[in-house]
Amino acid sequence: MDASNAPKTSxxxxxxxxxxxxxxxSHISLQLFxxxxxxxxxxxxxxxxxxxxxxxxxxxxxxKNDLPWGDFDAGLEQMRSFLxxxxxxxxxxxxxxxxxxxxxxxxxxxxxxxRERMDLLLNVPALVAHSTLRxxxxxxxxxxxxxxxxxxxxxxxxxxxxxxxxxxxxxxAYEQWLKHEDADLLELLEAAFxxxxxxxxxxxxxxxx
Amino acid sequence: MDASNAPKTSxxxxxxxxxxxxxxxSHISLQLFxxxxxxxxxxxxxxxxxxxxxxxxxxxxxxKNDLPWGDFDAGLEQMRSFLxxxxxxxxxxxxxxxxxxxxxxxxxxxxxxxRERMDLLLNVPALVAHSTLRxxxxxxxxxxxxxxxxxxxxxxxxxxxxxxxxxxxxxxAYEQWLKHEDADLLELLEAAFxxxxxxxxxxxxxxxx
DNA sequence: GAGACTAATGACACTGAGTGCCGAAGGGAA
DNA sequence: TTCCCTTCGGCACTCAGTGTCATTAGTCTC
Numbered sequence: 001m002d003a004s005n006a007p008k009t010s011x012x013x014x015x016x017x018x019x020x021x022x023x024x025x026s027h028i029s030l031q032l033f034x035x036x037x038x039x040x041x042x043x044x045x046x047x048x049x050x051x052x053x054x055x056x057x058x059x060x061x062x063x064k065n066d067l068p069w070g071d072f073d074a075g076l077e078q079m080r081s082f083l084x085x086x087x088x089x090x091x092x093x094x095x096x097x098x099x100x101x102x103x104x105x106x107x108x109x110x111x112x113x114x115r116e117r118m119d120l121l122l123n124v125p126a127l128v129a130h131s132t133l134r135x136x137x138x139x140x141x142x143x144x145x146x147x148x149x150x151x152x153x154x155x156x157x158x159x160x161x162x163x164x165x166x167x168x169x170x171x172x173a174y175e176q177w178l179k180h181e182d183a184d185l186l187e188l189l190e191a192a193f194x195x196x197x198x199x200x201x202x203x204x205x206x207x208x209x
Numbered sequence: 210m211d212a213s214n215a216p217k218t219s220x221x222x223x224x225x226x227x228x229x230x231x232x233x234x235s236h237i238s239l240q241l242f243x244x245x246x247x248x249x250x251x252x253x254x255x256x257x258x259x260x261x262x263x264x265x266x267x268x269x270x271x272x273k274n275d276l277p278w279g280d281f282d283a284g285l286e287q288m289r290s291f292l293x294x295x296x297x298x299x300x301x302x303x304x305x306x307x308x309x310x311x312x313x314x315x316x317x318x319x320x321x322x323x324r325e326r327m328d329l330l331l332n333v334p335a336l337v338a339h340s341t342l343r344x345x346x347x348x349x350x351x352x353x354x355x356x357x358x359x360x361x362x363x364x365x366x367x368x369x370x371x372x373x374x375x376x377x378x379x380x381x382a383y384e385q386w387l388k389h390e391d392a393d394l395l396e397l398l399e400a401a402f403x404x405x406x407x408x409x410x411x412x413x414x415x416x417x418x
Numbered sequence: 419g420a421g422a423c424t425a426a427t428g429a430c431a432c433t434g435a436g437t438g439c440c441g442a443a444g445g446g447a448a
Numbered sequence: 449t450t451c452c453c454t455t456c457g458g459c460a461c462t463c464a465g466t467g468t469c470a471t472t473a474g475t476c477t478c
Binding site: 222226228264 | 423424425426428429
Binding site: 091092093125128129130131132133136155156157158160161162163164165167168169171172173175176179188191192195196197199200201202 | 300301302334337338339340341342345364365366367369370371372373374376377378380381382384385388397400401404405406408409410411
């Protein structure tokens with residue numbers, strides 16, 4: 001899906017070369033969004049800044065809302081692999097906690113950049129709304145693993161609830177991270193998962209019968 | 210916020226009467242969306258069906274996406290009251306479970322209607338995305354109560370994580386409800402909350418039979 | 419009842435996102 | 449060079465949403 005303009009090792013491609021990459025285009029748009037605000041930046045402005053036609057831009061990204069996301073799917077595949085390689089006797093919640101933390105680990109030099117992107121994604125209403133659609137794929141990864149471990153289908157109540165809980169905890173952690181300049185994202189994620197364990201482990205609850 | 214065109218008991222209102230109510234307009238739009246699909250129904254078509262101008266429609270609802278929601282805020286206020294009236298020694302998770310179940314209790318005759326609305330809200334991409342913004346207010350109610358009970362601010366990690374978890378569990382329950390014609394929504398909600406308690410208490414999960 | 423005041427309506431024009439269509443441009447292969 | 453393939457980008461169009469403003473339909477005062 002990405003790097004589609006880099007010449008493949010298996011022979012040169014035929015036809016006209018793409019004039020830009022998804023990553024470049026995403027990066028250029030992000031610059032503009034951060035500088036002028038998401039709403040104040042038109043798609044035309046992004047296309048002009050990238051030196052491509054407006055029509056071409058919509059061939060790279062299906063909507064303006066998708067521009068800041070860049071290559072999210074690549075990260076998902078990594079998370080899938082990570083989960084596959086975990087020992088199968090790892091407790092479910094621990095396995096998922098580890099995987100989610102790993103998913104959000106970035107090289108130190110990328111962190112300021114990542115922060116600005118997440119600041120947009122979690123604060124611009126249009127992007128907050130749109131993000132739900134992207135998170136669905138993320139939840140699917142979590143639900144698939146939970147289903148595998150529980151021996152049930154991934155569209156059952158249990159895997160879906162678990163996936164939602166991990167997503168929610170992650171977003172709560174991100175919100176804290178953006179609010180506190182000096183905070184550590186991975187620690188906040190772990191803290192959020194601990195909240196889940198402690199809050200919902202309170203056993204004075206009587207399951208409704 | 211609603212019933213603004215019904216004459217108030219305290220004297221007649223001044224100025225021209227609203228030509229329609231939010232509830233009526235929402236209902237009319239829902240009919241069209243269900244019949245023809247959300248994407249295939251233009252705002253103009255809704256306005257015409259409602260016998261009002263297109264411009265007027267946007268004074269009642271800020272966007273097409275808001276039309277199917279109707280009066281969501283009224284339910285939120287009810288949930289707030291419900292939580293306020295609970296004994297303060299009710300365990301936090303139990304209190305929230307009860308409140309959320311109560312929030313989703315509807316008269317039997319409204320259930321088929323509610324089902325169709327939720328079917329739209331949870332399946333039409335544009336509405337799924339937009340719903341995140343509406344759910345934020347819902348989460349705030351949960352977070353506020355959790356914060357109160359925990360003696361911390363509602364924008365802290367704990368209340369936010371708890372609110373996300375309850376929202377996620379509720380949505381997972383709704384998805385099951387829509388998928389199984391004969392399912393009971395309130396039972397599914399309780400089941401989803403039990404999933405949270407058992408999974409995060411690291412107990413054994415038994416797939417629902 | 420006439421005029422003042424108030425609030426909702428709706429027509430019009432405009433911006434901006436997203437799409438279908440199609441010819442042109444740029445590349446490799448024969 | 450010629451053919452073929454792929455991307456590019458201009459154009460026209462649909463539709464959501466907004467600012468403006470005259471109009472309509474009420475109430476209140478004199």
